[in-house]
Amino acid sequence: MRISSFQFIQRNLDNISARSSEANRQLGQASSGKRVEYASDDPVAANGILNYKQELRKLDQYQNNINLAENRLRREETGLTSGENITQQVKELMLKANNPAITQNERNAIKSELESRIDELLNIANTKDEFGQAIFGGFQTDTDPFTRQPNGDITYSGDSGQRQMIIGDSVKVELNHDGELVFGGVPNPRGDFTVDYQLGAEPREDQVRVESANISNPGALTDAQQYSIKFVENTPPEPGKVSYTITDNLGNVTPAAPATLPYTSGEKITVDGIEIVIKGETKAGDEITLNTDITDGTGQDDLGVFDILNRAKDWLSSEPHNPSGQSEMIEILDELDAMGSHFTRVRADTGNRMQRLDNQKETHLEMTLTLDKLRSGMEDLDYAKASGEFIQTMVALQATQTMFGKIQNMSLFNYI
Template sequence: MRISSFQFTQRNLDNISGRTTEANKLLGQISSGKRVEYASDDPVAANGIFNYKQELRKLEQYKTNINLADNRLSREETGLTSAENITQQVKEIMLKANNPAIGPQERDAFKAELQSRIDEMLDIANANDEFGQAIFGGFQTDSAPFTRQPNGDITYSGDTGQRQMVIGDSVKVELNHSGEQVFGGVPNPRGDFTMSYALKDGARQDQLQVESAKISDRGSFTDAHPYTIEFMDSSPVAGNMAYRVTDNNNVVVPTPPADPALYTPGSKITVDGVDIVIKGEAKVGDKITLGSTVADGTGQDELGVFDILNRAKEWLETDGHNANGQANMADILGELDAMGGHFTRVRADTGNRMQRLDNQRETHAEMTLTLDKLRSGMEDLDYAQATGEFSQIMVALEATQTMFGKVQSMSLFNYI
């Protein structure tokens, strides 16, 4: 077979062009550090690289979400820590004020100090995050969730919603506790009712006090509060104390075995499905009223933070150094202890959520390293191998160009 000069020239030019293309491709890979820049470079590897990059981008979004959630929960934790400190400060104010030797000026100073603590607590309850959204408003984040009314009461206008953030595949974390839960969910240390006292003055060996009042039999509980416990002389043994319980219609509630029933300090009294334990010395004419702001048969087993603080303020506005005042003081101190413990539990739950964020952050960091290593193995260039191949191609290209140049200059006329 004869090969024409044109065919010979074209074949050598194609050879030179092909090696030049290979050299340029390797040079581009060396410059970018990528073995696979286009899907055509390695279709199978390109598909795997795309999937790895998708996963890596998703992990980066999760990391961003974790940082946002961490900032959000950190602000809540700071607020809860401050609320704990304020609770302790209020308790110290009340203990100092519970001193019969203080005068009106000192009482006014304690009242002003307590009002300042209440204002601080309200600021915490209405705190905003870095985006200006109410931390304790539930889903209602565009306005202050707590509002002071003209009579001094503080009401909640938010809801019970808990916002969530996606921090992993099928993994979410709550970003907040609602204001109702944080500032309205203090466990009632007395059980299901709050107490008010109308006690006779005079010395007592032991302060009369309701230790607990809990609904024990909801089937027989008629929700006829307030219940009034009145103390009187028992007969025929003079000097022994007896009691009678009436409901909100002033109807005597049966108290076996008799009416009135003999009072034994510390013993359980069961009326209308409610177990009541009263301790201390009773006097003739003493009255204790068990009330609740809840009228759905569940009892008031939770108290509001601001209700507790306002009750403490009311105590400072009256003379609390009498039988009534001391009974109320005992209740206030118990409620403040319950309030501090409540803030601690909520803060612990916030800490658990932050720990979950840390754990998820570590998981994503490990997964990122693994995926990035797999992606790199498929996409990144092996410089040593690429440099060697580039050198071989350049040697072959130079040899082809040299040989083609010499052959191209050969002619029979040179030998005639």
């Protein structure tokens, strides 16, 4: 076959150009450190690399979500820890105020300090996150969830919603505890009712207190509260012993008048589906009232944090060094203990959520390392192998250029 000079030259130039392009491509790979820069370099590998990068970007977003959730939960944990500390401080104030030796002026000073603690806890309840959203407002995050009323009561205007953040495939974590739970869900140490005492002035060796008042038979409950337990002299009178009757809000008396039931400290009293245990030394004329703000028959299972603190403040404004005041003090101290334990339980749940974030963060880190290694194996350049291929390409290019130069100068005229 005869090859024209033009074809010969064109074919060699094409060969040199191809070798030069290959050398440039290899130099580009060495500069970027990537074996696959374009899909045309390796279509199969390029598709796998794209999938790995998408997974890595998703993990980065999950990590950002985890950081955001962690910041919010830490703010909540800080508030709950402060709530525990304030509860302990209030308890110490109440024990100090219960000393009969202090004056009313000193008690007023303690009351002012207690009001400061209430204000401090109110500020905590209205804590905002870094975006200005109320932490304890549920889904209602744009306004303060707790507001003080003119009578001193503090009301909640949020809801019971708990916001969530996606931190993994099909994995979510709650970002908050709503204020209704945190500041209104203190378990009632008495069970299902709150207690008021109207006791005589006679001193007692064993202070009167209601140990428990629980709805034991909801089917028998008429919920005709208040329930007033009145203590009277035995008939016939017995020294040191009293009897009682129970009157509900409808005027029903148990037992039916004029009968009475003997009182024994610690013995269970049953009325209207309610079991009541009272301990201590009662006197004729004493009265204990059971009440609840709940009217659906479930009882006052929970107490509000600010209601507990306002009750303590009211105690400081009364004359507390009498049997009624001392029984009331037992109630307040038990409620403060329940309040502190409640803050601790909620904080523990917050800690569990933060632990879940840490676990998910560790899982994402391990997955990121695995995916990055797989992506690197498909995308990154093997410098040792690439160096050898580049040398081969340059040798081939130089050989092609040298051969083309020599053959191009060959002519029969050189031998005539």
